[in-house]
Amino acid sequence: MGTKAEESKVKTFGLRVLTAINSRKVRLIRWLIQIASFLLVNGGLIGVNWSLGILPINQPAGAPFTTVLGAFDVFQAIFSGGLFPFLVFGVTLIIGGLFGRMLCGWVCPFGFFQDLLRLIPVKKLKISKPLNKGLRDIRAVIFWGVILVGSFVGYKELINQSVAENFGVFAQQPWTPFNPAATLFVMFFYMIFWKQYPGGSEDFAAGDWSFMFYFRIVILLVVIGFSIFIPRFYCRYVCPIGYAMGFTAKYSLIGIARNPARCTRCGDCEEMCERTAMQVPILDYSYQRVRDANCTNCGNCLDACPHGAIYFKFKG
Amino acid sequence: MIVILAIGSIALVIGIILGMHEKINELFHISPTLIEAFEKFIEQYIKGIPIPPPVS
Numbered sequence: 001m002g003t004k005a006e007e008s009k010v011k012t013f014g015l016r017v018l019t020a021i022n023s024r025k026v027r028l029i030r031w032l033i034q035i036a037s038f039l040l041v042n043g044g045l046i047g048v049n050w051s052l053g054i055l056p057i058n059q060p061a062g063a064p065f066t067t068v069l070g071a072f073d074v075f076q077a078i079f080s081g082g083l084f085p086f087l088v089f090g091v092t093l094i095i096g097g098l099f100g101r102m103l104c105g106w107v108c109p110f111g112f113f114q115d116l117l118r119l120i121p122v123k124k125l126k127i128s129k130p131l132n133k134g135l136r137d138i139r140a141v142i143f144w145g146v147i148l149v150g151s152f153v154g155y156k157e158l159i160n161q162s163v164a165e166n167f168g169v170f171a172q173q174p175w176t177p178f179n180p181a182a183t184l185f186v187m188f189f190y191m192i193f194w195k196q197y198p199g200g201s202e203d204f205a206a207g208d209w210s211f212m213f214y215f216r217i218v219i220l221l222v223v224i225g226f227s228i229f230i231p232r233f234y235c236r237y238v239c240p241i242g243y244a245m246g247f248t249a250k251y252s253l254i255g256i257a258r259n260p261a262r263c264t265r266c267g268d269c270e271e272m273c274e275r276t277a278m279q280v281p282i283l284d285y286s287y288q289r290v291r292d293a294n295c296t297n298c299g300n301c302l303d304a305c306p307h308g309a310i311y312f313k314f315k316g
Numbered sequence: 317m318i319v320i321l322a323i324g325s326i327a328l329v330i331g332i333i334l335g336m337h338e339k340i341n342e343l344f345h346i347s348p349t350l351i352e353a354f355e356k357f358i359e360q361y362i363k364g365i366p367i368p369p370p371v372s
Contacts, residue, residue: 062344087336090327090329093324096320
């Protein structure tokens with residue numbers, strides 16, 4: 001009996017080593033893709049000036065170095081102009097239908113930024129499942145709030161009774177002034193660059209230095225602070241484009257599934273997701289597919305599973 | 317998934333037919349002068365910020 005137990009221990013150890021190697025590969029691949037995506041999306045910084053179109057990621061469209069227009073920025077601008085954003089809608093649905101929220105986990109520059117913040121070695125906050133679920137509704141409020149404001153401004157544009165002046169900086173893109181990614185990647189950048197740009201100081205409206213300027217910095221600092229203690233804080237509770245992508249994530253081509261023959265329901269996957277990603281209750285879903293609007297297909301649960309029970313499934 | 321992709325494709329085609337990409341380019345167009353200035357700005361960090369000659 002003792003030998004069998006030892007054998008079993010060795011097998012388990014072997015399995016763990018194999019899983020660890022495999023997981024390191026997944027993790028390494030994701031980090032590499034995130035770094036490459038960050039550089040490509042902000043291509044102007046490395047001399048790439050292509051236009052790669054619209055992607056459903058939190059990339060501010062106002063940066064002179066961006067190669068990608070963030071879908072939500074474009075969505076807001078078109079909608080507030082009194083048009084239905086067919087192109088953004090189409091791109092978002094196609095990408096969402098194929099990859100779910102994979103771009104959030106593998107491509108989004110602000111997601112990458114939060115992943116870097118997560119590496120700061122402090123004890124992470126534990127959020128209870130009900131609270132986590134409740135806080136996620138903030139995204140819905142933001143998303144539908146933007147739709148409401150955009151619809152109103154857009155409708156007024158259509159009937160030639162523009163209210164854009166009344167809404168000020170919120171008229172064209174109601175969410176962008178609050179978006180910490182825009183503060184980080186655009187506002188701070190312009191603060192440095194503008195001084196050297198001919199005529200920049202004139203273009204940089206005095207109003208930008210007012211209350212809104214400091215308010216944006218406070219929002220950014222709050223998001224950074226929380227992201228250190230709660231992994232992917234912004235993605236979990238704030239990001240409106242992530243919320244929109246969630247509608248498609250449940251039915252996308254690529255998703256996460258569990259092998260019932262291997263899964264022991266040990267909970268390591270959920271623990272890892274809570275500690276490093278979106279706190280998805282993986283075990284609450286059927287083996288066939290984790291149909292969760294918040295799963296970003298990051299693959300951290302694949303890393304965590306000691307039995308290799310979790311895998312990427314290519315079937316909606 | 318197929319329904320999502322179908323709706324997405326239809327929306328994309330309508331968007332292209334309506335020329336929405338032009339509208340988007342118009343909205344998010346960044347002037348070439350700004351791009352040029354930006355490239356110069358970045359260039360100095362790549363090539364090194366020139367050190368001014370010492371004051372004699």
